[in-house]
Amino acid sequence: MKKPAAAAPEMPHPMEELLRMDRIPHIWCPTCGLGTVVTAFAAALETLELPLDDVAVVSGIGCTGRVAGYIKVDSFHTTHGRAIPFATGLHLTNPKLKTVVISGDGDLISIGGNHFIHAARRNVDITVICVNNFTYAMTGGQVAPTTPLGANASTMPYGNYERPFNIPYLAESSGAVYVARWSALHVRRLTTAIAEALEKPGFSVVEVISPCSTLYSRRNRLGTGLDLMKFYHDNCVIKHGAPTRELDIGFQEEITVGKFVDLERPTYVDAMNKWYAGVFGDDYEPYEGAVK
Amino acid sequence: MPKDLPAAPDSTKSKYWRKPLDADKVKIPHGELHILTARCKGCMFCVEYCPRGVLEMSEDFNAKGYHYPVAENDPACVNCRLCEMLCPEFAIFCLAVEEEDAVDDS
Ligand SMILES: Cc1ncc(C[n+]2csc(CCOP(=O)(O)OP(=O)(O)O)c2C)c(N)n1
Ligand code: SF4
Numbered sequence A: 001m002k003k004p005a006a007a008a009p010e011m012p013h014p015m016e017e018l019l020r021m022d023r024i025p026h027i028w029c030p031t032c033g034l035g036t037v038v039t040a041f042a043a044a045l046e047t048l049e050l051p052l053d054d055v056a057v058v059s060g061i062g063c064t065g066r067v068a069g070y071i072k073v074d075s076f077h078t079t080h081g082r083a084i085p086f087a088t089g090l091h092l093t094n095p096k097l098k099t100v101v102i103s104g105d106g107d108l109i110s111i112g113g114n115h116f117i118h119a120a121r122r123n124v125d126i127t128v129i130c131v132n133n134f135t136y137a138m139t140g141g142q143v144a145p146t147t148p149l150g151a152n153a154s155t156m157p158y159g160n161y162e163r164p165f166n167i168p169y170l171a172e173s174s175g176a177v178y179v180a181r182w183s184a185l186h187v188r189r190l191t192t193a194i195a196e197a198l199e200k201p202g203f204s205v206v207e208v209i210s211p212c213s214t215l216y217s218r219r220n221r222l223g224t225g226l227d228l229m230k231f232y233h234d235n236c237v238i239k240h241g242a243p244t245r246e247l248d249i250g251f252q253e254e255i256t257v258g259k260f261v262d263l264e265r266p267t268y269v270d271a272m273n274k275w276y277a278g279v280f281g282d283d284y285e286p287y288e289g290a291v292k
Numbered sequence B: 001m002p003k004d005l006p007a008a009p010d011s012t013k014s015k016y017w018r019k020p021l022d023a024d025k026v027k028i029p030h031g032e033l034h035i036l037t038a039r040c041k042g043c044m045f046c047v048e049y050c051p052r053g054v055l056e057m058s059e060d061f062n063a064k065g066y067h068y069p070v071a072e073n074d075p076a077c078v079n080c081r082l083c084e085m086l087c088p089e090f091a092i093f094c095l096a097v098e099e100e101d102a103v104d105d106s
């Protein structure tokens, strides 16, 4: 029998500063990638040395939606699909806050898809971290608008025949100014991407491909989350600047990851201030938020 | 061959034939692992991706019924913290310990 690790004095995990420890252990299944994504987000905040009081996290409903409940910053767990409109309101009330949406592919791209494209179109200065596990995990593995063609889902028992969205392409064509995709295994590059997205003025999107071991993986006989991590290791290809139209994800096919879009465009608030300054001249006081 | 160029390194003598010029000066970082075994859910992300092969799964179970990592090769840990970053349960972390002089293991 292997002996336990040398009994170093039990110290609190550094993440405990950022977690609501009264809610830990979290509900996520063994070998689910969501906990790893939370660590990458925390590491990005650490890199930027952002005071936690200046950060707000908004989630919708789903396994990923639980993130808002675990992170110890001001956070809100909205209704299904409504994370982006809630975050938009929060951001417009206090534009100095770093407002971050962390939610699932179903929540953001299906029921919340309309909010996603319009926040991108307006270039609302928020960051969206979209955890794509290719399914509606929390409700039992139903087909999502991101489920690859041919993959099995509880509502597609003979395989999915609906063409999925390619999230980076959707984001770019709707107007996002920063778009990246990484997997939960690329935890350091993911951290860098989240940090860059947080610093970017405007609508920034980081898609994270993450294992759902219990539903997506089991229905498709892909093994545990570790097997999916190994799949990402062997099949993710880094192509920075790849045209987003080429980023479709096929069932168990190569996944292109990298930073695809990083450009400048006036944010919603900048555009409004510039427009009204043009209309009203010196009478207009630029809007900087309702919170002083 | 011009005389003032250094002779090519003898690749038969060392497998690290491109020995860095400052190899005798650099310090190899070393980490002290902390494993919160009770929290672990046995995913093995840490074991699989530790670049130094420090970790192995235990044979016994924690109270939740999962195997957890044990540091079988603790001195090899270079405090890269990849295990800490990948762990979805916040169950393992690594702290830097006083750096040791590099050893020439060529
Ligand atoms: C208005 C409404 N419709 C449907 C649901 C049921 N529901 C809860 S979570 C979810 C899907 C979540 O999928 P995703 O956002 O991908 O999150 P995951 O669980 O995969 O992380 C659905 C359909 C709901 N809670 N509210
Ligand atoms: S159902 Fe899937 S996404 Fe949800 S916690 Fe379990 S593994 Fe993670």
Ligand code: SF4
Pocket: B031, B033, B049, B050, B051, B052, B053, B054, B055, B076, B077, B078, B079, B080, B081, B082, B083, B084, B094
């Ligand atoms: S810190 Fe790096 S070297 Fe040390 S155990 Fe973790 S992954 Fe391995």
Ligand code: SF4
Pocket: B039, B040, B041, B042, B043, B044, B045, B046, B047, B068, B069, B083, B086, B087, B088, B089, B090, B091, B092
């Ligand atoms: S990564 Fe964390 S949960 Fe997974 S085996 Fe290692 S310590 Fe346990």
Ligand SMILES: [Mg+2]
Pocket: A062, A104, A105, A106, A131, A132, A133, A134, A135, A136, A137, A144
């Ligand atoms: Mg999902």
